Amino acid sequence: xxxxxxxxxxxxxxxxxxxxxxxxxxxxxxxxxxxxxxxxxxxxxxxxxxxxxxxxxxxxxxxxxxxxxxxxxxxxxxxxxxxxxxxxxxxxxxxxxxxxxxxxxxxxxxxxxxxxxxxxxxxxxxxxxxxxxxxxxxxxxxxxxxxxxxxxxxxxxxxxxxxxxxxxxxxxxxxxxxxxxxxxxxxxxxxxxxxxxxxxxxxxxxxxxxxxxxxxxxxxxxxxxxxxxxxxxxxxxxxxxxxxxxxxxxxxxxxxxxxxxxxxxxxxxxxxxxxxxxxxxxxxxxxxxxxxxxxxxxxxxxxxxxxxxxxxxxxxxxxxxxxxxxxxxxxxxxxxxxxxxxxxxxxxxxxxxxxxxxxxx
Numbered sequence: 001x002x003x004x005x006x007x008x009x010x011x012x013x014x015x016x017x018x019x020x021x022x023x024x025x026x027x028x029x030x031x032x033x034x035x036x037x038x039x040x041x042x043x044x045x046x047x048x049x050x051x052x053x054x055x056x057x058x059x060x061x062x063x064x065x066x067x068x069x070x071x072x073x074x075x076x077x078x079x080x081x082x083x084x085x086x087x088x089x090x091x092x093x094x095x096x097x098x099x100x101x102x103x104x105x106x107x108x109x110x111x112x113x114x115x116x117x118x119x120x121x122x123x124x125x126x127x128x129x130x131x132x133x134x135x136x137x138x139x140x141x142x143x144x145x146x147x148x149x150x151x152x153x154x155x156x157x158x159x160x161x162x163x164x165x166x167x168x169x170x171x172x173x174x175x176x177x178x179x180x181x182x183x184x185x186x187x188x189x190x191x192x193x194x195x196x197x198x199x200x201x202x203x204x205x206x207x208x209x210x211x212x213x214x215x216x217x218x219x220x221x222x223x224x225x226x227x228x229x230x231x232x233x234x235x236x237x238x239x240x241x242x243x244x245x246x247x248x249x250x251x252x253x254x255x256x257x258x259x260x261x262x263x264x265x266x267x268x269x270x271x272x273x274x275x276x277x278x279x280x281x282x283x284x285x286x287x288x289x290x291x292x293x294x295x296x297x298x299x300x301x302x303x304x305x306x307x308x309x310x311x312x313x314x315x316x317x318x319x320x321x322x323x324x325x326x327x328x329x330x331x332x333x334x335x336x337x338x339x340x341x342x343x344x345x346x347x348x349x350x351x352x353x354x355x356x357x358x359x360x361x
Contacts, residue, residue: 001066004066004082007061017063019045023080026350039072041073046087047063049065051249053250056254058253078341078350078352079352082098104354105342106134106342108132109130110127110336111129114331117176123330124184125184128180129180131145131147131354139344141172146342147338147341151185151334153235153337154320157182184332186327188311190202190234195305196253202217202218213255213256215256217260221261222326224324228329235309240252241306258298269321271288271312272286285301286299287299336360339352
């Protein structure tokens with residue numbers, strides 16, 4: 001089963017939320033199917049599993065949605081969007097969560113190399129794929145199959161509209177495809193604070209000020225143009241943890257986390273904090289502000305106790321870029337997710353029929 005958990009901060013009074021599920025195609029646009037075609041049950045359900053925070057400086061209510069449940073069961077594979085909205089104001093969507101449902105009909109094998117069509121052992125990584133249809137009869141692989149590849153679950157630089165290079169005994173082979181070349185990036189930076197009694201890994205200071213917890217991450221410096229240094233990161237993920245409590249969903253406090261990046265001059269492009277905690281959102285909440293007097297980029301973000309991966313991306317055409325501040329190193333260990341969709345003649349939606357996950361070495 002799948003659990004969606006979220007907090008409504010700065011309140012101790014539960015609000016009435018409802019949720020619905022939307023079936024989408026590979027590009028996350030609604031498929032246009034009727035609800036009865038993809039859903040068994042109701043599609044306007046109350047979020048009735050919630051709990052107030054306990055002994056925290058920031059009041060919040062934690063909500064949980066688990067499904068399949070007695071009210072809703074999914075009938076079709078593909079992409080799904082879960083929308084949570086206010087019961088009294090359905091147009092006010094407070095949360096959007098995306099997930100996949102798989103109907104495995106093909107085997108997908110993948111590989112990653114630094115020996116790319118743009119050069120060997122430089123700043124790129126190239127993915128190759130092979131899709132084995134097993135018993136699935138694919139009429140036209142170049143039309144009926146859609147393949148998407150993501151680096152560290154990022155949607156800002158995903159590769160789509162990828163066609164097979166050639167067919168080999170029914171297998172779809174993707175090799176030497178320029179669309180499957182990614183900037184290699186760098187290992188994610190990390191910090192951790194799992195208790196309000198002290199700081200944690202990469203935390204310079206941790207204080208209780210003006211009735212709230214405040215943390216300062218050790219000042220960062222640009223890593224572009226330096227030698228590659230390996231670090232065992234979690235490829236951008238974050239994990240909510242509170243070592244002083246029994247249930248981190250409701251007893252982990254929120255902390256104002258101050259990030260800083262040394263810079264002699266401001267960049268031409270906007271600079272953002274990036275990681276799973278920002279959900280690929282290049283918004284003002286995660287935009288670094290340049291302090292001319294101190295020669296440093298700064299930003300404060302409200303985060304729940306836990307362990308976090310982060311980077312600094314510039315916002316450029318084609319997605320976030322690590323080139324300016326993090327660098328691109330072919331040795332970087334990245335996680336690549338491949339998704340394979342199928343839409344034969346007469347079918348009105350993209351069904352997810354295969355996937356693979358591989359790490360570059």
